[in-house]
Amino acid sequence: MDGDGRLMSCLTVTVALGARSYDVLIGEGALEAGAARLAALCPRRRALIVADGTALGLHRARLESALRKAGLDALIHAVEGGEGAKSWAGLESLVDWMLDQGMERGEALIAFGGGTVGDLAGFAAAVMKRGCAFVQIPTTLLAQVDSSVGGKTGINTRQGKNLAGAFHQPSLVIADTGFLATLPAREMRAGYAEIVKAGMIADRPLFERLEALGANALEGEALTQAIAGAVAFKARIVAGDEHERGARALLNLGHTFAHAFEAEAAKGALIHGEAVAAGLVLAMRYSVRLGVCPPADAARAENHIAACGLPARIAQLPGGPYDAARLVARMGSDKKNTGGAITLVLARALGGAYISPGADPADLECFLNEEMER
Ligand SMILES: NC(=O)c1ccc[n+]([C@@H]2O[C@H](COP(=O)([O-])OP(=O)(O)OC[C@H]3O[C@@H](n4cnc5c(N)ncnc54)[C@H](O)[C@@H]3O)[C@@H](O)[C@H]2O)c1
Numbered sequence: 001m002d003g004d005g006r007l008m009s010c011l012t013v014t015v016a017l018g019a020r021s022y023d024v025l026i027g028e029g030a031l032e033a034g035a036a037r038l039a040a041l042c043p044r045r046r047a048l049i050v051a052d053g054t055a056l057g058l059h060r061a062r063l064e065s066a067l068r069k070a071g072l073d074a075l076i077h078a079v080e081g082g083e084g085a086k087s088w089a090g091l092e093s094l095v096d097w098m099l100d101q102g103m104e105r106g107e108a109l110i111a112f113g114g115g116t117v118g119d120l121a122g123f124a125a126a127v128m129k130r131g132c133a134f135v136q137i138p139t140t141l142l143a144q145v146d147s148s149v150g151g152k153t154g155i156n157t158r159q160g161k162n163l164a165g166a167f168h169q170p171s172l173v174i175a176d177t178g179f180l181a182t183l184p185a186r187e188m189r190a191g192y193a194e195i196v197k198a199g200m201i202a203d204r205p206l207f208e209r210l211e212a213l214g215a216n217a218l219e220g221e222a223l224t225q226a227i228a229g230a231v232a233f234k235a236r237i238v239a240g241d242e243h244e245r246g247a248r249a250l251l252n253l254g255h256t257f258a259h260a261f262e263a264e265a266a267k268g269a270l271i272h273g274e275a276v277a278a279g280l281v282l283a284m285r286y287s288v289r290l291g292v293c294p295p296a297d298a299a300r301a302e303n304h305i306a307a308c309g310l311p312a313r314i315a316q317l318p319g320g321p322y323d324a325a326r327l328v329a330r331m332g333s334d335k336k337n338t339g340g341a342i343t344l345v346l347a348r349a350l351g352g353a354y355i356s357p358g359a360d361p362a363d364l365e366c367f368l369n370e371e372m373e374r
Helices: 031-042 053-069 088-100 116-128 140-147 179-180 185-202 204-218 220-241 247-252 255-264 272-289 295-307 324-331 361-372
Strands: 011-015 022-026 046-054 073-079 111-113 135-138 153-159 160-167 172-175 341-345 353-359
Touching: 011 220, 022 220, 031 053, 031 295, 046 053, 046 088, 046 116, 053 073, 053 111, 053 179, 073 088, 088 116, 088 153, 088 220, 111 116, 116 135, 116 140, 116 153, 116 160, 116 361, 140 179, 140 220, 160 255, 172 361, 179 220, 185 220, 185 247, 185 272, 185 295, 185 341, 185 353, 204 220, 204 295, 220 247, 247 255, 247 341, 255 272, 255 324, 255 341, 272 295, 272 341, 272 353, 272 361, 295 361, 324 361, 353 361
Parallel strands: 022 172, 046 073, 046 111, 111 135, 135 172
Antiparallel strands: 011 022, 153 160, 341 353
């Protein structure tokens, strides 16, 4: 126990990348349990933190208390969460702040917030004096299960999402589930979509455990276990293909559809995990249409996603109405594409995702038009 009666134990998942390996500490109290390790990355006894303003407002006292007990003074650069944070302007102001603090290469930058703050912080750390260490303290479910692990960092440009960035691995990730207590239910559900995704790609037992739990998968110890399952899955994929030259692209199951919806949605109406949820169902159903996946597997995916209160059909997605031809045009500019042809991640079964280059745009448009009628 710490002085506030918090249990200082957590699950640990290691991302095995040789000399750049790092641990992900998961659970309620992971912050206090990991504070000494964090302090070891801050040799000047100060913690340089870029923080989501909302998460900071809710959890500042706890964060500063844990750091103080580990002998660290907190220096905080607060930013507004959301996609706006991931911009050239946001990067410039963060790097300027780090330089103004006299930050040295040997010091770590700490990201406290959701995926947007984590992506921004990681990119700033990658370019700061040609690379300094950074630590992720993710405060959204999406960031705990997905974005804080794997070293993809970056910002959005006026041409689209995540188009400028770097691979830069964190030195430590502290996924304290206590921070999720203040997360709006909609954001919780959105993060859960990425957990389901992990099972659907290549971990059928994980999917089946989640399916059996239904909406209860989002509660208490079941949630900690589900986060650890998804992180362990991602850690295995990243360890085998750090720079996305092969299997790591599987993590994009549902994302080619999702990114198209996000690009087309009314501004601010649709959040990433919601688009992913519908995208996962579309990827399964398109696989059925191509005759490669049993319809029963697609139905199970759809039923579980719907049971957890996530949008499983296009008609349920906020931010519409959507136009199939425009969606397919968006899919044509996805980062995974090569030679102008659309690459999809499809599935032969639940837990059997594969990369499928050369999708037929006319057939995709027809499929999306049919799906909009459901
Ligand atoms: N790098 C990667 O591998 C990777 C993977 C997946 C997603 N992403 C990126 O992650 C981003 C989405 O991340 P996100 O869903 O965490 O969004 P986000 O960072 O915008 O956070 C969502 C909202 O939750 C608020 N918030 C954060 N913590 C809170 C807390 N504890 N309590 C209450 N409110 C809190 C934020 O202020 C914000 O309004 C996208 O930009 C996406 O591209 C990156």
